[in-house]
Amino acid sequence: MVENRPLLKLFTHAVLILGVLFLCFPVWMSLVASTHGPGALSKSPIPLWFGDQAWENYSQLIFGGMSEAGGVPVGMMMLNSLIMALGITIGKIAVSILAAYAIVYFRFPFRMGFFWMIFVTLMLPVEVRILPTFDVVTKLGLLNSYGGLIVPLIASATATFLFRQFFLTVPDELVEAARIDRAGPMRFFWDILLPLSRTNIAALFIILFIYGWNQYLWPLLVTTDESLYTVVMGIQRMVNSGEQLPVWHYIMGTAMLALIPPVIVVVAMQNLFVKGLVESEK
Template sequence: MVENRPLATFVTHAVLIAGVVFLCFPVWMALVASTHGPEALSKAPIPLWFGDQGWQNYRDLLTTGLPEAGGVPVGLMMLNSLIMALGITIGKIAISLIAAYAIVYFRFPFRMGFFWMIFITLMLPVEVRILPTFDVITRLDMLNTYHGLIIPLIASATATFLFRQFFLTIPDELVEAARIDGAGPLKFFRDILLPLSRTNIAALFIILFIYGWNQYLWPLIVTTEENLYTVVMGIQRMANSGESLPVWHYIMGTAMLALIPPVVVVLAMQRLFVKGLVESEK
């Protein structure tokens, strides 16, 4: 029997509502600021409700861009960020799946040694190895290309480790049954392991997509052409506009546009994401 405690229920809901308001208020302020002109944001009090220039502000951002961001439309910057994020995400998951599959199901010399070599790279993030990585990309003539943005970031020791741990939980009887049915290594991987890994792939897809979407340092170093700017680079350039005042209504509008793809991915894959994190029965 569940005991009914109205006071405890009220306090719990009040705390949750206060937390939601606390977290969502900055997003609300950014959305409101993006619908006003520059004069409304340069004087107190800052408006808390929508203005009448939202359509004009977003149209300018998506079609013409701003001089502070190199005159690149935000729509193009979002496309660059989307290509980069999807390339990094799909590349990380594909390489990690294949690496974990080889480590778990194939017997070859120094198998665990190679795994620990991969795992040790967790201590070498992009910021630590950025100079040698940049040198390699320069020698391969991959500056100012999507390949240069994506390829150096697609290796993932974390995803390899997670897939390896999941593959180790698969019963040996399932492997033997697939072998008796005549399933080769590729068929076993495609028809059995991939469907079983669906929730894990979904959880990693969300995490890795947001990781790729929010990249700033590497795109800043490897790209100099304005048509390859990412949306995070665009926001930074708008905010650091030199001697002129930042155009906050455009900055907030760009931030709101940059928020849309990650939110869509999270909402679309939320059920699989939660299931992949909490599921214990395989």
């Protein structure tokens, strides 16, 4: 469609720019607030430009203990979040790609039964099964450990289903060619299926990493030890710090820090992600 109507162009651009501003304004506010002293956000007018406390605020956040969040430095919480998010992401991808491989490429009794059992767990997110899961984790002695944070969140019906759908589009002749080329089941998986799933894995990695990073309820339940707190929990604790006024400049700073890893993941993987969407390698 070739159109040349300057007014329309102006209008559409105005709408787009407005949308961008609308989305970015809260982020801007947090960024600005995190560079001011404690009182700045309680006074009117709220500052819209950087203050002079950035260095002090962020170094206190990252290395110093935050009494409002249980005396744990945010750096530590970030590390905990990172370990949890990576554990969940890698675990989910590993488990679901293997499950999908088994379901698509092997004939075993009750194959479809197992598939539907996995599928049905879509109806059982953490929130629904939280009490029995907590019970199991307690009995396994996994409270206050990375294992307790990660393992119950690893099974993923969605990812299994996605990989299954992808595997079903891989031509049978490729499997047959590999069989003639003397590739056993594991060889085929490593040498052919896994490289072909590269873009799918990248897309899932982005989605699952953000899912893991944003976990709140489950970490809140299984950790009582401050050294295992995650950053999302930390923000929440700072907001509800009892009698005192909320320390908005620290809260905003923590929020800014908590944004960084998901942004890095998205930026680093978006190339592969988009590639996976636009080009089929089959």
